Amino acid sequence: MDVQTVAPVGSAAIAFGGPAVAVAGGISLLFLKSFLSQQRANPSHLPSVPVVPGLPLLGNLLELKEKKPYKTFTRWAETYGPIYSIKTGANSMVVVNSNHLAKEAMVTRFDSISTRKLSKALQILTADKSMVAMSDYDEYHKTVKRNLLTSILGPAAQKRHRAHRDAMADNLSTQLHALAPNSPHEAINLREIFQSELLSLAFKQTFGKDIKSIYVGDLGTTITKEEILQILVLDPMMGAIDVDWRDFFPYLKWIPNTRLEKKIEQMYIRREAVMKALIQEHTKRIHSGENLDSYIDYLLSEAEPLTEVQLLMSLWEPIIETADTTMVTTEWAMYELAKHPKKQERLYKEIRNVCGSEKITEEKLCKMPYLSAVFHETLRVHSPVAIIPLRYVHENTELGGYHVPAGTEIAVNIYGCNMEKELWENPEEWNPERFLAENQPINLQRTMAFGGGKRVCAGAMQAMLLACVGIGRMVQEFEWRVKDDFGEDVNTLGLTTQKLNPMLAVIKPRN
Numbered sequence: 171m172d173v174q175t176v177a178p179v180g181s182a183a184i185a186f187g188g189p190a191v192a193v194a195g196g197i198s199l200l201f202l203k204s205f206l207s208q209q210r211a212n213p214s215h216l217p218s219v220p221v222v223p224g225l226p227l228l229g230n231l232l233e234l235k236e237k238k239p240y241k242t243f244t245r246w247a248e249t250y251g252p253i254y255s256i257k258t259g260a261n262s263m264v265v266v267n268s269n270h271l272a273k274e275a276m277v278t279r280f281d282s283i284s285t286r287k288l289s290k291a292l293q294i295l296t297a298d299k300s301m302v303a304m305s306d307y308d309e310y311h312k313t314v315k316r317n318l319l320t321s322i323l324g325p326a327a328q329k330r331h332r333a334h335r336d337a338m339a340d341n342l343s344t345q346l347h348a349l350a351p352n353s354p355h356e357a358i359n360l361r362e363i364f365q366s367e368l369l370s371l372a373f374k375q376t377f378g379k380d381i382k383s384i385y386v387g388d389l390g391t392t393i394t395k396e397e398i399l400q401i402l403v404l405d406p407m408m409g410a411i412d413v414d415w416r417d418f419f420p421y422l423k424w425i426p427n428t429r430l431e432k433k434i435e436q437m438y439i440r441r442e443a444v445m446k447a448l449i450q451e452h453t454k455r456i457h458s459g460e461n462l463d464s465y466i467d468y469l470l471s472e473a474e475p476l477t478e479v480q481l482l483m484s485l486w487e488p489i490i491e492t493a494d495t496t497m498v499t500t501e502w503a504m505y506e507l508a509k510h511p512k513k514q515e516r517l518y519k520e521i522r523n524v525c526g527s528e529k530i531t532e533e534k535l536c537k538m539p540y541l542s543a544v545f546h547e548t549l550r551v552h553s554p555v556a557i558i559p560l561r562y563v564h565e566n567t568e569l570g571g572y573h574v575p576a577g578t579e580i581a582v583n584i585y586g587c588n589m590e591k592e593l594w595e596n597p598e599e600w601n602p603e604r605f606l607a608e609n610q611p612i613n614l615q616r617t618m619a620f621g622g623g624k625r626v627c628a629g630a631m632q633a634m635l636l637a638c639v640g641i642g643r644m645v646q647e648f649e650w651r652v653k654d655d656f657g658e659d660v661n662t663l664g665l666t667t668q669k670l671n672p673m674l675a676v677i678k679p680r681n
């Protein structure tokens with residue numbers, strides 16, 4: 171610290187009297203002030219989290235420019251340890267890269283780390299936290315999460331929606347059999363087929379029936395299912411991670427960023443228009459006396475009343491969540507199986523032993539440890555949500571024995587946790603066999619791909635049922651290999667880590 175910085179404290183004495191005593195007095199006063207304020211902020215006397223050095227003003231922003239921050243975070247953990255702090259412009263963020271620290275953050279210290287600070291884009295797209303996954307942990311969160319679990323995602327609701335999942339597996343099989351004769355000349359784009367089926371399932375659960383097209387009054391046109399997918403799922407997934415530089419420099423938020431605001435607002439308006447059309451159509455159906463086992467029927471008749479925006483967001487949430495992460499997991503699993511013929515063969519043998527000539531069903535899943543291992547190993551290596559949506563520390567707390575002050579953002583790097591060399595041998599390798607050695611059912615906490623604690627994923631059971639039956643059925647009926655391998659290209663630019671280029675596969679019917 172140079173004397174210039176101290177000047178304001180005793181500037182008159184320094185300028186006119188000039189004695190060293192005045193300077194020394196000024197310095198010690200400043201130290202005392204800063205010491206006292208640190209003690210107030212850090213009453214626990216714990217050390218501060220190790221810091222990754224960065225640039226003045228920008229902090230570590232430039233190093234995070236590449237689109238896979240979870241990989242950069244994992245690399246930094248090798249140098250700075252499993253927990254460290256970085257600066258993203260004016261914001262402080264603590265990054266956690268180990269399984270036990272992640273549990274501490276998500277479970278033990280939950281009471282101090284249960285809110286979220288959203289980017290400008292997410293603020294708009296979530297209608298200011300009006301959805302379960304992005305809200306703070308408050309009464310609204312508890313009510314809408316309960317609604318989702320009661321009507322769609324909890325065990326009883328999943329039982330009621332079983333027929334929709336069975337229909338989805340059958341449709342998938344029918345479509346693949348129709349395309350198989352053209353394979354290998356025409357590559358199979360599994361993503362296209364699987365995502366469209368997931369969207370149908372989401373519509374059935376949310377509105378009671380599949381939707382092939384809809385007239386959207388506010389857009390003045392009829393749109394197809396593909397266009398609905400674009401507006402309700404694909405655009406918001408990309409918009410959610412749009413970077414507004416003002417997020418990093420809140421003191422500059424008075425400067426307009428019209429291009430970004432317009433783009434995100436357009437997404438909001440188009441989504442609102444489509445959702446409104448769907449809600450109107452199904453409100454009419456309900457008023458006409460046609461009731462179905464669907465989320466909109468439940469929300470309009472049994473649940474606590476919601477505002478118009480809350481109703482829209484509640485109905486949109488399971489659509490975007492159903493159509494994305496399960497597809498990402500299933501595509502990665504099939505890609506890995508297609509690249510590893512011996513492991514694919516091992517899975518096929520397990521299915522044949524358990525199911526014989528019958529098709530695979532949900533009841534049989536508990537008898538197939540290798541299929542379960544394939545699912546969990548895929549979640550470990552290709553965790554669709556590689557970084558848990560940022561949490562915000564709203565009161566001073568501690569993590570890993572370090573002091574973490576209020577106002578810090580917390581990034582739990584699930585990918586980094588799953589690359590811990592102390593826990594996983596050759597962690598980068600996709601090797602389902604690693605789970606079989608444990609010889610017991612795999613606990614979701616092993617990979618934490620679904621988060622943990624009170625904010626654990628509400629859709630884990632649905633995702634597991636859909637992905638495992640889907641993968642099982644595809645391997646039971648076809649032999650898979652990759653046609654054009656673009657490598658393990660990853661697009662983290664959506665909220666989830668999907669393959670940048672869809673897997674293009676060659677399939678051959680078995681028997």
Ligand code: HEM
Nearest residue numbers: 302303491492495496499555619620621625627628629633
């Ligand atoms: C493989 C598929 C999936 C993965 C890997 C996954 C992962 C996650 C993760 C990591 C979280 C964040 C937990 C946190 O903030 O601590 C989450 C939250 C959530 N997920 Fe999933 N998810 C998947 C599928 C689904 C599906 C299919 C649905 C619903 C249809 C769903 C609904 C939710 C909801 C509502 C939350 C918010 C829970 C809360 O904040 O209390 N997820 N998910």
